[in-house]
Amino acid sequence: MAHGNWSAFLRYDETKGKPKITRSLLRRVASYARPYLPRAALMLLIIAFTSVLGLAPPLLYRDLIDNAIPNRDLTRLNWLALGMIAIPIVSGLISVWQRFLSASVGEGIIYDLRQELYTHMQRQSLRFFTNTKTGELMSRLNNDVIGAQNAVTGTLVNIVTNVIGLISTLAIMISLEWRLTILAVAIFPLFLLPTRRVGVILRDIARKAMEYNANMNTLMNETLNVNGALLVKLFGRQADEVQRFGQINANVRAIGIRRALVGRWFFLGLGIVGSIGSALVFWWGGRLALQGAFTVGTIVAFVNYLGQLYGPISALANVRVEFETAMVSFERVFEYLDLPVEIADRPGAVTLPQVAGHVQFSHVSFGYGAAGLALAAQAGESEEPAAPPAGRDERPGDAEESDPVISAPAPTLAPRLLALDDISFEIKPGQLVALVGPSGAGKTTVTYLLPRLYDCTAGQITLDGHDLRDLSGATLAHTIGMVTQESYLFHDTVRANLLYARPDATQTELETACRAANIHDFIASLRDGYDTIVGERGYRFSGGEKQRLAIARVLLKNPTVLILDEATSHLDSHSEALIQDALQPLMQGRTSLVIAHRLSTILAADLILVMNQGRLVEQGTHAELLAQDGLYASLYETQFRQEPA
Missing domain, CATH: 3.40.50.300 (P-loop containing nucleotide triphosphate hydrolases)
Incomplete structure (x- = not known):
């Protein structure tokens, strides 16, 4: 192996390493999902169907207000009521199927990634294990691999669901009232402005959180095995080890609180932007309704769609944050997968059937x-x-x-x-x-x-x-x-x-x-x-x-x-x-x-x-x-x- 690769590994500072998301990284991540493309494609189709199906209830509300009740049409009312019951049942059953596909893809990716990482570690020389803390290895095999799986299943599903929901909702809103739709869309930039900054902050927080958890795993591994526990007891250092664990545990707690607060402030900002958009639509839509520009049922349906519009917008604004945070897990796993194997069989290595022992x-x-x-x-x-x-x-x-x-x-x-x-x-x-x-x-x-x-x-x-x-x-x-x-x-x-x-x-x-x-x-x-x-x-x-x-x-x-x-x-x-x-x-x-x-x-x-x-x-x-x-x-x-x- 090249000297520089191992030297870089030994000198690597988790707090400074911030690899950027590149096309090569994305292609490499996608390669782990490639064996599951048929299931993933079916999952995306189901997501698209359930997203479109979820747009039906506001249209039923509009028909109820504008037609069934004014015309005293009991038959129409019965069908609308049945539709309101059937849609969530069908959508729920299909979502169970979609969850099964999502879980099978996600767990499959976990299996492949963890298996590859463990195999690569087994091929490393003895020096690798003398220079690497066992708790750090455990953290990469468990926490980071699961985080990488969430990047594929959670983030990908959210992107597809919200993109389909956004496009279909916009299409229906334009058909209902194009002027209100333009007003609703005008505040989109306010959703996107804070995303980049918050994404960078949460990305750094995620990397530090993984580092702190790895440190905690290392300490537990060293002091809770038989040899470590015996050494601690023989030297009477239980209180010191408890204090050391408390310091690391406090770092984990602090970074968790910071992550929660940054996320909450971010969603608070998105919620305020959504409220501003809703208030503008209510104000302008109310004026148009007073002028008789459209029916009451239309504005009721439009208001329902407004929530379905800003929900995906907020989610998509957060997707970048989630995606960048999740990519940290892949980066940490790839850091180990990219370590060259120091001692490996040469091409054409000789296998001796019998050895004399000279x-x-x-x-x-x-x-x-x-x-x-x-x-x-x-x-x-x-x-x-x-x-x-x-x-x-x-x-x-x-x-x-x-x-x-x-x-x-x-x-x-x-x-x-x-x-x-x-x-x-x-x-x-x-x-x-x-x-x-x-x-x-x-x-x-x-x-x-x-x-x-x-x-x-x-x-x-x-x-x-x-x-x-x-x-x-x-x-x-x-x-x-x-x-x-x-x-x-x-x-x-x-x-x-x-x-x-x-x-x-x-x-x-x-x-x-x-x-x-x-x-x-x-x-x-x-x-x-x-x-x-x-x-x-x-x-x-x-x-x-x-x-x-x-x-x-x-x-x-x-x-x-x-x-x-x-x-x-x-x-x-x-x-x-x-x-x-x-x-x-x-x-x-x-x-x-x-x-x-x-x-x-x-x-x-x-x-x-x-x-x-x-x-x-x-x-x-x-x-x-x-x-x-x-x-x-x-x-x-x-x-x-x-x-x-």
């Missing part, structure tokens, strides 16, 4: 900041590097992960500009390779580049001789399995979380994987067994139980290449022993890249890679690295020697 890093460098951009530009790359996941940032001065076993401090150096700098190593099929080094050395970055969660800014990473960027995402997802230090579980059953790796797995396969991961007996002891709900983020289970479930899930996937952060020092000795036992079948016969924290794993490794300050400073076997008497030997002397192998 991995090679060749002069790989990767940077998160300006240095990474400069390096990518020199290498001719078009992609901007992505930021690391929250809490795992490896920028200068930040720690990579909690690493209590290997905790030797890195040498004090000037802040480095690259997270990885010219890394080269090879993992042969079936080998176990251990990554060791002080915290912040770049180990996690290496493990994130292999499954292509990010693309390197220089150099090349190959799998079985194929550049990762030439392989399909499906190949990488099927081939590479990863167990992270913090295992994530969905708020669902144990079975559903395991089946996420392989939806077609049988119960026997589930149990086999769980036995290998030393978790089956625990699951079987639960009241609901494999149908037990694990809770939000798996909080009903301990850390060791979640880790073993994650191992079972990867075993079920049966990947060729395994990436593992085997940190277990935060667990009790029993859970640690169970996990260490579970790792043996997991790594057996697979190409494994492990961020090693235990001496037993390091001694079992075919190759040890020693990282420091983003560089690969040493590599070899345990004996070879001890003989070099370098960083690894120092780590071994300070951390490993006391640990039983």
